[in-house]
Amino acid sequence: MVKNTEMMEALENLEREKGIAVDVLLEALANALVTAYKRGPDAAEEALVEIDVETGEITVIAQELDEDGNVVREWDDTPDNFGRIAAQTAKQVIFQKIRDVERDMKYEEYAGREGDIVTGIIQQTDQRYTLLDLGRVEALLPQAEQVQNERYDHGGRLKAYIVEVRNTAKGPQIVVSRTHPGLVKRLFELEVPEIADGVVEIKAVAREPGHRTKISVASTDPHVDPVGACVGARGARVRQVVNELAGEKVDIVPYTDNPVEFVQSALAPARVREVRIHEDTGTAEVIVPDFQLSLAIGREGQNARLAARLTGWRVDIKSETQLQEEESGQVDYAEGEWVKDESGELVFQPAGGGEAISAEAAGYSAAEEAVVEEAVVEEAVEEAVEEAVEEAVEEEANEEQADA
Template identity: 75%
Template sequence: MSNPDLMDALQALAADKGISVDTLFGALADALESAYKRLPGAHEYAWVTIDPETVEFRVMAQELDEDGEPIGEEFDVTPADFGRIAAQTAKQVMSQRIREVEREMKYEEYAGREGDIVTGIIQQTDSRYTLLDLGRVEALLPQAEQVPYEKPEPGARVKAYIVEVRKTAKGPQIVVSRTHPGLIKRLFELEVPEIADGVVEIKACAREPGARTKIAVWSNDPNVDPVGACVGARGARVRMVVNELRGEKIDIVPFSEDAPDFVAKALSPAKVKEVRIDEETGTAEVIVPDYQLSLAIGKEGQNARLAARLTGWRVDIKSESQLAEEQAYANQEWAEGEWVVDPETGEQVWQPAEGGEAISAEQWSQAAESLAEREVEDGPDAVVEALEADAQQRAAAAEGVDGEDSGGEPEEAAETAATVEDAVSTSSEPSSET
């Protein structure tokens, strides 16, 4: 059977659907084979052949043996009225196969494109997801992948990052994101030719969607400034990225293989005085001037948090005053002892490890106030000298040197006061005023 108009129809259909003519021939052959096998008395093992030049199709068959294997020669079993039967049954099968081919082509177009950036038009949105029209297919933008406080407006054109391409019975399902850090890298590739050419690389990226982003860039050419290439003339390049991200702030810092240097640069715009790296704990202790402390930490810790993600180190920021206080505290010698409960009075008292009279909390407080007043009036050096003198007097009293010259009660009172003051100044839990 031959139909001269069939070739024209197939070519027009192929052009309209974007499908090759050979693919349509295969779909047509399957449709005709399905139609033949529905006829009464049809051979079990039969197939349809189509001449691509004349569009002449025939039904060929072979006999089967007891094991179901084809035997003998092929023979033509084309029914006399097969054209009418084919016209009735092939249309539905043909339409179904064309839809399957279209779905397969759409999937093949986006399969393996995870990590690419696409531009779509917002179609509809609800509390669960937003649909983006990419042309031939639709992309799914889940609520979790949307930037907080960014309200999708129907008809608006946005760029999104392909996270996943799923193959479903209804066609490919493309999941995109507006919060993925990869979106930042792809946007800079579009705006910065040096990144697209591989001269400049984005080594690391840390992002809090809708608020702030930090990227570390590196140049493979010593004559190219990586930060300047990304910023552009008068900030033109980075401004395009910021506009696409609806005003999200972007910090661009140079990448460094030296960990302390990289951590210091990652905390930009804060000025860092010193960085100490502890590789065992993975901590970077950062020392900044007092007036730079709030800038280094950032609003609600944002700057420090992004710097830690960018560098991979746990960032611990301290001011110079805090460091000096810690060092002074660490260098101070503390007496050994512990706070215990007096079994007779039930009060909490300080019991020195070397023995001696226990000190009540009230005595502790009075001694702390006394030391604080003496430090304000005479200075810390005078307090130290007084404590040393009291300690010497207490030692001499214990040996009986001053026992005859001083009255029993005054000597005992002086010894108790010295013991209290010494304990306050040297205990493991000193007063904050001392």
């Protein structure tokens, strides 16, 4: 038998400080001591360790079993040097239990928080992921969850959306995203008190990360404008969200159960003449003036894609000329785009080089013309940025090839 009152005092202190129950520690210690005992040259094949909870007295009980596994004989087989072994084993068990408990506490802090936003400090970036320091734990931002052309500078603060929390032997592994549509939704919840209070609801989010997002919102209070609540005074609320998304454009669309009105709103800033709903095919056939076709479709079809995702309808956009040609059996489609002429005036240039139409001639108000002009300028800026990035990447590749 080996007495160890100091060990029991240490275990009791650990219970008070770390919240680890003494009986849990004693069980782990007893199991570890059995393993240590069996390493001895004359150890019995079967044994157990008993620890007195009052004195810390440790006894190794060797056992002899019959063919059926029943104990037929027991005796005290505590080695002479077992006090030293017990002390070393107890230290190892305590340290391991502390690590296990701290690991589990960290995991429990984030378990079930998928869908939440966290703010971290950017630590390092490589080809696989960016590492974020969340304080007590770290989060992984995989390459697949990163926004193209978004910079993650060391030491910068970054908000991210939790997509997965794993419990591993090394501790909790938190996987976050900057591309998930839920990030936009959570950012609005942080900025708009009416959403947090349940007065305004985000019905749907359609996103192309780094470029544009459309959200639909509704209000449970007829006196609260859901779009105005999300935009904020002088655009302050939506601007804060856009800043967090590194300049990504955000369109806020009023939700309605009327599919015609919903599709029309979702295609803004384009003006829609008519929407025909085909429930049998799940298609919304959208008719727009000829000079609105390119704006309604958007750059590389982006506006139409986002509207389709937001509304849940397959959006088929046609110009008035296209509709007339289809109905008359012709298949020659007219297209065009909004541009700025030599004088800087906003005009619609039909495909094929026809006469340009001014916004005023198209019946646009000054406010509507400003919306269209903003879209044209935005597209031009995006094209310029992408060209600059492509040139920089190509130049860097050429330099590396030259150095090689």
